[in-house]
Amino acid sequence: MKVGIKYCGGCNSRFDRTSIVDKIKFDYKEFEFSYAVEDEEYDFIIVVNGCHIACAGLQDLKSKRGFLIIRDDDYKNIREKIDRMKE
Template sequence: MTVGIKYCGGCNSRFDRISIVNKIKSDYKEFEFSYATENEEYDFIIVVNGCHIACAGLQDLKPKKGFLIIRDDDYKNIRARIEQMGE
């Protein structure tokens, strides 16, 4: 399973974007993670937004199964959504 990672600009210092992604990577070692780049195809793309502005641009990104938008650190909810994307 190939997974692209797209980060927002990081203006919300109270939300540790890197920590949540590292936790996901640790729990899903069988997935292949990389920074999402334009015109590269992924099974799905995790988009990490630290606030409601959701500034992470999605144009020209190509997920086969869609985007998983993360806006908080509710990890139980995030894991359930990753499991759905992995099916």
């Protein structure tokens, strides 16, 4: 699966956005990960927002199966959502 990664601006220093993505990459080595860019289509896009403002822009991003919005570090919940996206 081709998976795009989109990060927010990172103003919440208490939420380590990259460690969550590193865990996902480790657990789903069979996926092809890259930063989400315009005019590229992905199977799904992981959007990492560090707070409720959710400033990561999604306009012009293309996804076949939708967006997985991450707002916290509840990794069990994140894995369940990823597994549903695989189906």
